[in-house]
Amino acid sequence: MAIRYELIKVCKQTGARLGKLHTPHGVIDTPIFMPVGTQATVKAMTPEELKEIEAQIILSNTYHLYIRPGHDIVKKAGGLHKFMNWDRPILTDSGGYQVFSLGPLRKIKEEGVEFRSHLDGSKHFISPEKAIEIENALGADIIMAFDECAPYPADREYVKNSLERTTRWAKRCKEAHKNTDNQALFGIIQGGMYKDLREQSAREITAIDLPGYAIGGLSVGEPKPLMYEVLDYTVPLMPSDKPRYLMGVGSPDDLIEGVLRGIDMFDCVLPTRIARNGTAFTSGGKVVVRNAIYQEDFTPLDPECDCYTCRNYTKAYLRHLVKCNEILASRLLTYHNLYFLINLMKNVRQAIMDDRLMDFRNEFFEKFGYEK
Ligand SMILES: CNc1nc2cc3c(=O)[nH]c(N)nc3c(CCO)c2[nH]1
Numbered sequence: 001m002a003i004r005y006e007l008i009k010v011c012k013q014t015g016a017r018l019g020k021l022h023t024p025h026g027v028i029d030t031p032i033f034m035p036v037g038t039q040a041t042v043k044a045m046t047p048e049e050l051k052e053i054e055a056q057i058i059l060s061n062t063y064h065l066y067i068r069p070g071h072d073i074v075k076k077a078g079g080l081h082k083f084m085n086w087d088r089p090i091l092t093d094s095g096g097y098q099v100f101s102l103g104p105l106r107k108i109k110e111e112g113v114e115f116r117s118h119l120d121g122s123k124h125f126i127s128p129e130k131a132i133e134i135e136n137a138l139g140a141d142i143i144m145a146f147d148e149c150a151p152y153p154a155d156r157e158y159v160k161n162s163l164e165r166t167t168r169w170a171k172r173c174k175e176a177h178k179n180t181d182n183q184a185l186f187g188i189i190q191g192g193m194y195k196d197l198r199e200q201s202a203r204e205i206t207a208i209d210l211p212g213y214a215i216g217g218l219s220v221g222e223p224k225p226l227m228y229e230v231l232d233y234t235v236p237l238m239p240s241d242k243p244r245y246l247m248g249v250g251s252p253d254d255l256i257e258g259v260l261r262g263i264d265m266f267d268c269v270l271p272t273r274i275a276r277n278g279t280a281f282t283s284g285g286k287v288v289v290r291n292a293i294y295q296e297d298f299t300p301l302d303p304e305c306d307c308y309t310c311r312n313y314t315k316a317y318l319r320h321l322v323k324c325n326e327i328l329a330s331r332l333l334t335y336h337n338l339y340f341l342i343n344l345m346k347n348v349r350q351a352i353m354d355d356r357l358m359d360f361r362n363e364f365f366e367k368f369g370y371e372k
């Protein structure tokens with residue numbers, strides 16, 4: 001068994017759970033936020049800095065590493081851990097989402113997906129078997145099944161056909177995946193925003209015996225209340241003794257709302273992406289650092305944060321770096337944003353331990369400026 005999920009406690013106030021996920025590269029505390037390192041790097045951060053902020057697992061991506069440098073080169077380097085000098089757990093997404101977000105550049109068939117590289121337009125074909133071959137070569141501890149993330153909105157007929165093909169593909173992924181002792185294959189539940197289709201997909205995917213399951217097809221532009229509603233009726237259909245991963249989520253409020261509904265794992269490019277365009281999560285809400293009001297503001301980015309950025313630099317300096325488009329701006333803001341979310345999840349885990357997650361949610365929403 002590549003991974004073992006240990007359920008430690010269920011919060012008495014909510015459906016939240018505290019757990020530990022044991023993997024070949026170490027233990028992960030859940031609920032967990034996973035920084036995204038699409039091209040074998042969490043942009044602007046060194047592995048040492050990721051360890052400083054206590055990142056426990058990072059994501060990388062099958063599609064991107066297949067296109068460049070090629071999974072065979074990563075394999076020759078000794079696998080992704082060695083290639084990128086990261087000796088803690090890694091999760092690779094299957095490329096399902098990326099290939100589908102290539103839009104008109106791709107053609108979906110039963111066999112797999114034909115698409116053109118976003119780099120040079122060259123033609124490629126990824127089948128469930130090919131995705132597993134790539135993920136086996138990369139060597140991540142957790143690998144995702146090759147699926148279709150249905151667009152939003154999408155009509156029922158399309159979503160139904162798509163989820164049924166995703167189920168057939170998940171079975172083919174399981175068949176193709178031999179390295180089950182070292183790499184745990186997770187299935188992905190689809191079904192769009194349709195309750196009966198989500199139930200069908202959850203039934204079909206969890207009927208395939210796998211070490212963990214993800215909810216896909218969300219955080220694709222739907223309104224937040226709709227995402228929460230889909231979670232309300234989908235999470236209870238997932239086994240409670242295996243990890244539950246909500247893909248592509250999220251912002252501080254989405255993380256807390258997802259944990260309240262029983263989600264254990266999250267990933268999102270938001271903290272790293274908004275950092276690169278000069279925005280920070282802070283305990284008082286979002287701060288757009290380039291804003292002129294900070295020109296002579298010599299206070300820390302977040303007075304309540306004890307991270308390296310907040311202990312050593314001021315808003316005025318960070319604004320200056322952003323205005324000059326200096327590389328250090330991305331580094332310092334990324335460092336803080338990742339620290340903010342990782343620290344938020346540490347506080348969420350403590351609140352579950354203390355049976356007070358709903359109180360924690362209300363306090364956080366009050367301070368962060370979210371409507372209750
Ligand atoms: C940002 N929103 C988002 N929604 C997602 C939905 C999916 C999905 O349905 N399937 C797969 N394989 N990956 C997904 C990913 C990439 C990982 O963050 C998503 N990312």
Ligand SMILES: [Zn+2]
Nearest residue numbers: 305307310336
């Ligand atoms: Zn900070």
